[in-house]
Every structure is written in structure tokens, then in C-alpha cells.
Amino acid sequence: MRAKRGIGSAPLKGRRVLVRVDFNVPQDPQGGIADDRRIIEALPTLNHLRAAGARSILMTHLGRPEGHRDPRFSLRPVVHRLSGILGQPVPLADDIVGIHAIELSTRLENGQFLMLENLRFHPGEEANDPGFAAQLARLGEMFVEDAFGTVHRAHASTVGVPKRLPSFAGLLVEREIRELSRLTADVDRPYAALLGGAKVADKLPLLTSFCGRADIVLIGGALAFPFLAAQGARLGATPREEGQEENVRRLVDAARAVGTEVVLPTDLVVERPGSVEPETYDLARVPADALARDIGPATRARFIAALARTKTVFWNGPLGLVEDERFATGTREVLRGLGGVPGFHVAAGGDSARFVQELGAAGSFQFISTGGGAALEFVEGLELPGLAVLPDA
């Protein structure tokens, strides 16, 4: 993808700059911030704006409040954390585009920040309502897009505002484009996609996009179940998405036709009713009451050996039920094995990015995207509305 016009060339001093960030952070049960990585990754842009003397008006969504004010999704804990990190107060305009927001934005001094309350409290955000977009745009003189995680959404703040103001890509968005583009053009080969996770129907387009582009696709997690079933394997009592077998059979044929190798598990770690101890079985021997939870040791070794021969790896989706420590071994071992392989390794996906830290495997990756759906759509080669609207460099 072509580079976008960046903030390096933007006249920032003394200007009111609307900045779209993605501070849609995972929350703990008490509503606190469970992981502040998305805030930390926005700091290069925020520090640049501050140093350049911009008057920054930050905007983000949090969760899915669906157009209603819901205190569980207030940005209060987020501005509190951000103020601490920046070492200066960041006031919150709780009326988003009302009189309070207008007042606070006009009172900003050079190098100061203001945050608008959760954009999705307003129904106009997700509807990309022209009136709401115009109200947002009136708060600033220019727009900076740094919410990479949200550029796959055509909302008021990601498309409506940049259509109305001179717009620039923030440093995080530039970096995501630069790194993820290494997976879509001039890829260093062999190129492997390591895919897992749970939502089969959602992941099939991504998987299909690797046919002919990747040299090898390794499939684990619940994503592998329909592939195994299509081969005639019985997976005991494992629940799985029905109706996918024909689709995946076609996908495997298509991959073979264009020279992309598809590697599936040959053994599984299972859970059985009345037993806490996990058991390992070859595919042909899975008992009728077993629930498949992780890839087995033979599969692990095969995946690691296959990855050792590659130069570029894209990973999305845990290879097992990683929330349960008993079934995290497959993912942990494969990702740690990847750490010993020289090359360019990228991790993407909401859950994957979180687990890569928890499993102690962040060091196996040269780049961990802040995007979930956005990163997957980028790698799939789709047009992202929040990027398409920005001028090229």
C-alpha cells in the first residue's frame, strides 16, 4: 500500500487538531484498564503533537454502547491513565460535541490535550451521520488518523471528519502500514501463515487470501476442526461450527492447485468428562466423549519444523483453548519455537495480541499489530475506508 501523508509535514503549531485514536482497551470486570498497550502505542504521535505545539482534541470509542450513554464505557478511567502517562491533565468533554466540548477546545493552549467522551455514546458515530461528522469537524482545523485498530470502520470519526478537514496519518498508522505491507508485497520467502482461533466462518476469507500468496498455511485451534472433519476424522464430542466442511474442502483443493501447502494437526490434546488431566490422542483414536482443546506434541513439533524453514511468518489465532493453562502448551511452544527462527514475524488479532504477552512470546515477533479486525482485513488485501480517505504522501 502507498504511504499516507504524515504529520511530519503538517503545520501543527497553535492549531486545533482532531486526533482519532483507538483507546478501545480491554477492560477488567471493575471497568478498569486491563491492558494499556493501545495507549502506549499512540504516544509517539501524542508526544510529537505536544512538542510541535498543537492543541490536540482526542477522540475514541470504547466498547460497543450502541449509541447510548452507558457509564460502564465512560472514558474517565482512560483519561485518568493518559494524564498520568503524559504527566499533564487531560480534561474530558462529557458532551462530545456540545457546548462544554466547544468551550474546552477553544480554551486549549499549545501542547495541551482534551478528550471527547466515548464517540459511540452518540448514534451518529457508527451511522457516519453527516450532521455529527460536521459537528466533530467544527471542533478542529485539521485531522490526524492514528486509530489503526478502527480504520476498517466507516464511521463519522474515521471517514466523515477526514472528508471535511485537511487530514494526515499519525505515526502509529504509518508504522502499521509500513510493517503490514511487508506481508502483502515483495515478501521474503518462504512465507508461512500460522492460523488458529475459534470463528471459522469469519476466518475463511483470510485463509482463502493466503492461497497462492503464502507458501505454507499451518492451521490449529478450533479453526482446524472442519478441515479435520472434512478429511473424515472423528473429533469425539467436540462442539464445532457446522456446515463448513464443503467450504474448507474447496479451500484445500484451491490451495493445492496454486502450490500453497496446507498443514493440519495429526494429534490432539483433549479433555474428557470427569477428568481434569488432559489426554493426548492421534487423530484416528480420539475417544467418542473427548473434547479437542489443543494441538498435540507431534503436531507442535511438525509446526515448529515447518516454521524453521521460513523467512516470513504471519500469526493470528491461538492454537488451543489458551485461557485454560492446561491447553496453552501448543500455542506457547510453537510461538516460543518461532523465537529461534530468524526472519520477519508478525502477530495480529485482538485475542492473539493479548495472549502473546501472557504466554511470554512477544519476543518471537518483530511486529505486533494494535489492530484486530483492521489488521486482518489489511493483510487480506481489502480496502480500509479509514485509510482510503487519507491523502497519499
Ligand code: ADP
Ligand atoms: P483473534 O481475536 O486473535 O483473531 P480469535 O477470536 O479468532 O482470535 O480466537 C481466540 C479464541 O479461540 C480464544 O478464546 C481461544 O480459546 C479459542 N480457541 C482456540 N482453539 C480452541 C479450541 N481448540 N477449543 C476452543 N476454543 C479454542
Ligand code: 3PG
Ligand atoms: C477493535 O478493537 O477491533 C477496534 O477498536 C474496533 O472495535 P469494533 O470491533 O467494536 O468496531
Ligand code: MG
Ligand atoms: Mg477474538
